[in-house]
Amino acid sequence: MVGALDTSFDGVSNGDDFLVDFGTRLRKMLPSETQDKIAMCILFIILPLGFLLEIFVILTTEHEILSKGWNLRVGALTLLGLNAFANVYKVISVGPNGRYFDLPSIQKPGYRFCYNCQLNEPPRSFHCPVCDICAFRRDHHCSFVAVCIGHFNQRYYIVAICNLWLVSTFFLIWNWSFMWASLGGFSPLQVWELIVPHLALMFRIINFSQFLCVMFFVFSFTVFIFLCYLVAAQFFCIYRGQTRVEFLLDIHAYNLGFMENLRQSMGRRWLMVLFLPFISSPLCSDGLSFATRESKPLMDMKTM
Numbered sequence: 001m002v003g004a005l006d007t008s009f010d011g012v013s014n015g016d017d018f019l020v021d022f023g024t025r026l027r028k029m030l031p032s033e034t035q036d037k038i039a040m041c042i043l044f045i046i047l048p049l050g051f052l053l054e055i056f057v058i059l060t061t062e063h064e065i066l067s068k069g070w071n072l073r074v075g076a077l078t079l080l081g082l083n084a085f086a087n088v089y090k091v092i093s094v095g096p097n098g099r100y101f102d103l104p105s106i107q108k109p110g111y112r113f114c115y116n117c118q119l120n121e122p123p124r125s126f127h128c129p130v131c132d133i134c135a136f137r138r139d140h141h142c143s144f145v146a147v148c149i150g151h152f153n154q155r156y157y158i159v160a161i162c163n164l165w166l167v168s169t170f171f172l173i174w175n176w177s178f179m180w181a182s183l184g185g186f187s188p189l190q191v192w193e194l195i196v197p198h199l200a201l202m203f204r205i206i207n208f209s210q211f212l213c214v215m216f217f218v219f220s221f222t223v224f225i226f227l228c229y230l231v232a233a234q235f236f237c238i239y240r241g242q243t244r245v246e247f248l249l250d251i252h253a254y255n256l257g258f259m260e261n262l263r264q265s266m267g268r269r270w271l272m273v274l275f276l277p278f279i280s281s282p283l284c285s286d287g288l289s290f291a292t293r294e295s296k297p298l299m300d301m302k303t304m
Contacts (some may be wrong), residue, residue: 029148033130039143043088046166050220051081054171058178077167084163087156087277088145096135096150096180100288103134110289124151124254126245136287139243151287155266156236159274163225172224176216182213196217238265253292264291 031037055063055074063069065147103119111120114134115126116223121134128134128148130141149157180186183193183206193200197214206214230274237244241255241264262270267281284291 009096033143033146036143036146040146044145048222049295050075050171051167054174054214058171058174061178061181062174073170077170080163080167083275084160085276087160087163090156090277091142091149091153091160091226092145092147094139094153094156096148096153097133098136098152123209124243124246137243137285137290139237140245151283151285154234155273155281156269158231158266159277161227161230161234162274165224166289168220168224168227170219172217175191175220179213179217182210184201217302238262251296255293256291 005298023161031040055070055077057070059070059073059132063073103117103121107113107120108122110123112125113119114121116129116132119134121127122136124137125134126138128138128141130244131148133148135148135150137154139149139154139157140159141148183190193206194214194217197211197218200214201208201211213293237247239246239258239259240252241257242251248256254264256264264284266273267283269279269281273280273281
């Protein structure tokens with residue numbers, strides 16, 4: 001009887017431990033910084049709502065729902081959107097360091113000691129004050145996913161922003177036509193209404209529904225410009241063989257030429273990962289050592 005009671009209590013204890021462990025992991029996944037929380041709300045709530053508004057309101061002014069033109073456009077953009085968010089999932093789940101969590105306690109050639117982590121960090125790694133880890137080949141901290149972009153998840157980040165850029169381009173074109181249709185047609189004299197729409201509303205030059213159309217276009221234009229910056233920044237750094245941190249520090253040692261730089265960042269099957277985020281595309285480096293212009297790849301840690 002006592003044994004049975006002990007077993008039952010053990011089961012309760014194990015269940016409590018599981019809940020505590022699950023709660024701890026869940027808290028670690030949630031962003032702690034306010035800017036991360038706001039950015040994640042934009043990515044996971046506002047942008048999907050904007051997508052629904054585009055296909056069920058804006059697009060229906062030119063193509064009826066379930067018509068051939070509507071189905072074709074919605075189908076293509078849905079695939080792009082799903083591909084983008086599948087890559088967002090991989091950015092978060094893989095992280096900048098992949099499977100590596102333990103760094104060596106003995107300092108290897110080319111390593112630096114991180115006084116925050118109290119560990120030796122590999123070449124091209126830098127400490128993130130938000131994530132509080134040393135991210136391999138750290139590019140930057142992305143508030144929209146609340147993780148660092150680094151060696152193992154940069155390829156997914158690049159594909160995600162490229163797909164979102166394509167979607168935003170189509171939406172911007174639709175919103176441009178929709179806005180001018182609501183304003184009664186394009187006129188150069190009305191351009192100022194796009195710059196200060198609140199004044200145009202205040203002086204009753206436009207009504208509230210027209211104001212909303214203008215604001216929706218301004219929002220989509222802002223998203224488009226921001227994504228243009230993100231895409232351009234990534235390809236600029238790939239062209240130069242740098243991360244954004246290395247660009248700021250003026251480090252040029254890892255520039256191997258554009259195509260090789262692309263393989264270093266995206267993997268050997270870089271073209272296929274543009275369409276299939278779950279396909280295997282082995283990286284040329286393990287994140288602990290890297291090829292340079294002046295020398296051959298550093299020896300693998302196991303042989304050092």
